[in-house]
Amino acid sequence: MLLVTARVEMLRLQRSGLFAGLLAVFAFFGLSGPGLALYMPEILGAAAASDQLTIQAAAARPEDGIALFNQSAMQLGLIFAVAVAITSLGWDTRAGSSIFYRTRVTQLSALTLPRLLVGWCAVSITYTIGFALAVAMTVLFIGGVSMSAIIGVWASAIVYLIMAMSIGYLIMAASRRTAAAIAAATVLLLVLPILSQFEALSSWAPIALLGGTVVGVMPFLSSVVVTTLCVAAASLIASKQTLRRDA
Amino acid sequence: MNDHTPLVRVVDATKTFANGAGIRSIDFTARDRSVTAVIGPNGAGKTVLFSLIAGLLPADSGRVELARRDARVAYCPDVPQFESWLTAREVVETSRAISGHSNRAAGRQQSTRGASTKGAISAVLDLCGLGKVMDRRVVDFSRGMLQRLGIAAALVTDPDVLILDEPNSALDPIGRADVRGIIAEQKRHRCIVLSSHLLSEVEQLADHIVVLDQGRVVTQGTTEAILTDGIQPVWNIRLGGPSQITADDLAVAIPGAEFEFISSTLCTARFLSFAAAAHQLTTAIHLLRAPIIEVTLHDRDLDASFARIVQNQES
Numbered sequence: 340m341l342l343v344t345a346r347v348e349m350l351r352l353q354r355s356g357l358f359a360g361l362l363a364v365f366a367f368f369g370l371s372g373p374g375l376a377l378y379m380p381e382i383l384g385a386a387a388a389s390d391q392l393t394i395q396a397a398a399a400r401p402e403d404g405i406a407l408f409n410q411s412a413m414q415l416g417l418i419f420a421v422a423v424a425i426t427s428l429g430w431d432t433r434a435g436s437s438i439f440y441r442t443r444v445t446q447l448s449a450l451t452l453p454r455l456l457v458g459w460c461a462v463s464i465t466y467t468i469g470f471a472l473a474v475a476m477t478v479l480f481i482g483g484v485s486m487s488a489i490i491g492v493w494a495s496a497i498v499y500l501i502m503a504m505s506i507g508y509l510i511m512a513a514s515r516r517t518a519a520a521i522a523a524a525t526v527l528l529l530v531l532p533i534l535s536q537f538e539a540l541s542s543w544a545p546i547a548l549l550g551g552t553v554v555g556v557m558p559f560l561s562s563v564v565v566t567t568l569c570v571a572a573a574s575l576i577a578s579k580q581t582l583r584r585d586a
Numbered sequence: 587m588n589d590h591t592p593l594v595r596v597v598d599a600t601k602t603f604a605n606g607a608g609i610r611s612i613d614f615t616a617r618d619r620s621v622t623a624v625i626g627p628n629g630a631g632k633t634v635l636f637s638l639i640a641g642l643l644p645a646d647s648g649r650v651e652l653a654r655r656d657a658r659v660a661y662c663p664d665v666p667q668f669e670s671w672l673t674a675r676e677v678v679e680t681s682r683a684i685s686g687h688s689n690r691a692a693g694r695q696q697s698t699r700g701a702s703t704k705g706a707i708s709a710v711l712d713l714c715g716l717g718k719v720m721d722r723r724v725v726d727f728s729r730g731m732l733q734r735l736g737i738a739a740a741l742v743t744d745p746d747v748l749i750l751d752e753p754n755s756a757l758d759p760i761g762r763a764d765v766r767g768i769i770a771e772q773k774r775h776r777c778i779v780l781s782s783h784l785l786s787e788v789e790q791l792a793d794h795i796v797v798l799d800q801g802r803v804v805t806q807g808t809t810e811a812i813l814t815d816g817i818q819p820v821w822n823i824r825l826g827g828p829s830q831i832t833a834d835d836l837a838v839a840i841p842g843a844e845f846e847f848i849s850s851t852l853c854t855a856r857f858l859s860f861a862a863a864a865h866q867l868t869t870a871i872h873l874l875r876a877p878i879i880e881v882t883l884h885d886r887d888l889d890a891s892f893a894r895i896v897q898n899q900e901s
Contacts, residue, residue, distance in 0.1 A: 340683060340684050340686065343679075343680060343683040343684055344684065347669065347672070347676075347680055350671060350672065350676070351669060351671055354671035354723075355671055430669060433667045434663065434665070434667070435663050435665050435666050435667025435668075435736075436667040436668060436669065438640070438642060438661055438663050438666075439666070439667070439668060439681070439739065440684070441642055442640050442641070442642065442659065442660065442661050443681065443684045443685040443743065444684055444685075450684065581642060581643050581644065582637055582642040582643055
C-alpha cells in the first residue's frame, strides 16, 4: 500500500506540473544566481549612476554565486516546496475524495506519510539540480568553491526545505483548507527569520541554516526536531479527524 | 452465513450537528444479499446515516453493528471525487490496492472470478461501462462517468456492504438502466444500502425501504408493504374510447362506489373497501361498455406512498 500511495503522489507531481515547476524554479535560480553575482557591480553601478550617488561593489567571490542562488531559491522555491507538501493532503479537502480514501485505509498515516516523503524527495532532487547548476556556473565564471562549503550549504538548505514542508503539512492537516494553509505557512516562514534577531535563539534556530557556509550542529538538530514534531502531530491530527462536513 | 441474514444493524443511532441537522434514534437492519433503500426528502439525514455506517463519523449515541467483524464496507457518495490527474484505471487500481483487497473476491464477484488483478480491474470497469475510457484522466469525466467510476472503485474492493448514495442522480436513462442492472446483479453477492430520489428506481430494486424525515425513521418495511401502506381502494380505468355511461349512472348502478371521469377516456372508481372492490370493479368495467386499456390501483407507486407517508407524518 505504501508503494501504491507513493506512486499516486509521483503521478500527481508529474502530471500536475508541480515537479516541472519546482525544477524550473530551482534551475532558473541556479543559472541566474551566479550570473547575478558576477554582474552585480555593473548592475548596481548602472542603477545608481548619477552625480550625487555612486555605488561601488566588490568583484564577485565564488561564495556570492552560491549565496545569491540560495537567497532566491529560498523565497519562491521555498513557497513552491511548501505548496507541494500542503497539496499532498488536498484530497482530504473534498468530501468525495476524502470518502474514497478514508473508507479504504485503517491507518491514515499509511496514506499521508508516503506522499509527504515523495514530496520531500521531489523537492530535494530539484533543489539539488538547481544547486548543481549554481555550483557549475560559479566554478565556470567566478571561481572554485570548496567542497566543504558546497556540502554545508546544500545540506543546510535541504534540511530547511524539509522542515518548512513539514510545517506546511502540519498546518494543512489541522486546517484542511489549501489556500489558508499556504497563506499561513508563507507568513510563518517569512516571520521565522525574525528569530535570528534574538541573540539567545540565533545560534540554534533553524533559520541559521540559511545563514551561510558555516553552520553549527544545533540548527540541524532543531530543524530535525521541528520536522519530527510536525509530522507526528500531523499524523495524530489526521487520525483523529472525521469527514469534513463543509467540504 | 445464510442468505438474507442481517448484516448491518443500526441501533438507536443519533448524530447531530450544531446547525440541528443529523439523525436521531435511528434503528434499522440491512440484510445480506438484498437491497435496502433509504429514502427521504433533502436534509432527512440519509448521508449522515451512510457516513455512520461507513465509519466516517462517530455516533453521538447508539451504534452501528456489522454481523461479521471483517465485513468490508464501501461507500460511493452522490458526488464521487477522485484525484483528477489519475486515469479511471489508476483510480480503480488504487482503490483495490489501498483497501487491502484479498483474493476472496475471486469466488464471490462474478465480474472478477478467476481473473488476475489487471483482469479484475478491466472487468469491473467494463461492467460499469467505462471499458473504453479506462485510460482517460478523470479530469475529463462527466458527472455521470464519475458516478460509474465511483461504483467501479467500490465494487473492485469486493465489499460485504455496498453503500450507494444516489447512484443514478447524474445518469441519463440508459445509464440509469445500466446501474440498475449492476445493482440487481450485485445484490446476489452482497448487502446493498442505497438512497435515491428516483423512487421508481427504488421500487424496482429495493427489498426493504426505510423512510427518513427530519432525521428520524418515519416508517420502514418491505417494498410491498410500503407501497400498499395507507393506500385507498381507488382505481384508474383507462378506456380505448368514450364510455356510453355517465359517472352518476355508474354510481346508481353500484351503490357505495363513486366514479369520476377525469377525461373522456379516463375514469376513476372509488370503492368503500378492497373487499367491496373485489366484486364491484368487474361490474363497473362491464357497465363502462368501452375497450379497456389499463386498470391500475391509484397512487400505487413509491412516489405517492412517500408523499402519503411524509404528509401523514407532518399532519
